[in-house]
Amino acid sequence: MADTYTIPATGLGAIRSIALHELHGPTLARLSGTQDLPVTLHATPHALRAQLADAPLGLLPAADRAEYPELDWLLDQGFTPEVTARITVDGLASSAALRLPRPGLLLPANNPPAQAWTLLPPGSPADAVTLMDLPDDIGIDKRSRLQLLTRLRALPDGGVEVYLGNHLAGRLPDAAAARLHSTIVAHREHGVIAVARAYYAPRRDERTLTLYAAPAEFDPTHVSPASPHQDAASSFETTTFLAAQGPRNADLGTPTADTSRTWIWWLVAALILLLVFAGVAWYYV
Incomplete structure (x- = not known):
């Protein structure tokens, strides 16, 4: 099982809201109202699949995926990115969007100490x-x-x-x-x-x-x-x-x-x- 790398949804300046596509109806049916929930991202040939626990939630399209090469880099290194999704359940108007910092802010720009x-x-x-x-x-x-x-x-x-x-x-x-x-x-x-x-x-x-x-x-x-x-x-x-x-x-x-x-x-x-x-x-x- 890959190790989880948690990406904070706040605290790093302006946060982007990036809509997920092809939402999974059975997963939404288990929810109600508007909630911010942790989801994990997994690679597919043309998109990133967002999962809520073990259930599929939706897809991050290739165009949006391309703006965040850090996500693919994490996946290539064997990590599973965990991000916050804002999910609203309202019948046909239901939506889900990832809450992410600007591209380039997902990882620290400097090294941690060499000491413990x-x-x-x-x-x-x-x-x-x-x-x-x-x-x-x-x-x-x-x-x-x-x-x-x-x-x-x-x-x-x-x-x-x-x-x-x-x-x-x-x-x-x-x-x-x-x-x-x-x-x-x-x-x-x-x-x-x-x-x-x-x-x-x-x-x-x-x-x-x-x-x-x-x-x-x-x-x-x-x-x-x-x-x-x-x-x-x-x-x-x-x-x-x-x-x-x-x-x-x-x-x-x-x-x-x-x-x-x-x-x-x-x-x-x-x-x-x-x-x-x-x-x-x-x-x-």
Whole structure:
């Protein structure tokens, strides 16, 4: 059975609603009203088939599939993409649509740490923190929109610093730091780095980094092991941002031969984490 890779429906900027075609009547008959439900995607010769549990739901046509090459790349790597579908049951007017971020935002654009690490749960809208006044040396184009992994570092004074690779991106506000400090320390005591998912985007003339992280007890089953074979030239700690430095299709975010190894490290690490956090709602503030 393929491992599931969960793609968040919110928290990564504007979300697209992509209609499914050839809806399966018996599956809709089991539902009512409007619901957001997790579905998995499976390859067919000319489309992606969306399944609700073990029941077919509908098809993502080839034209829409082509806008998201990351989905086929995940399937080629042996992963089953899990996405959110908004399903409305209303007789002949019934509909179902996938809720997806923009193309290129389905996967993080940088490596996770080479050391053992864990991805903190995203939490609620109140847990989202937006950093502004980002330093120029983080090496990301101001116009980029990226999903990123950030490293959190607890300070003796109770503060929390946010790092992108070895670059300090900023410091959490006091309230957010107080909420996460003990979690970060608990993981550090076990030799594990606390990582938060983030969304980097321009806002007017400024760059913003919105972090999604909530407190969590240390759980060894949530830890992604260290990657001792990662070389320093392409590790998270040296800030390898594929969208900024690596060769890739600028419009579609397609991994190339030069960048695929970086994506694979993230995907291998996600085997444990994304199964653990599957079904946890993501929110955009």
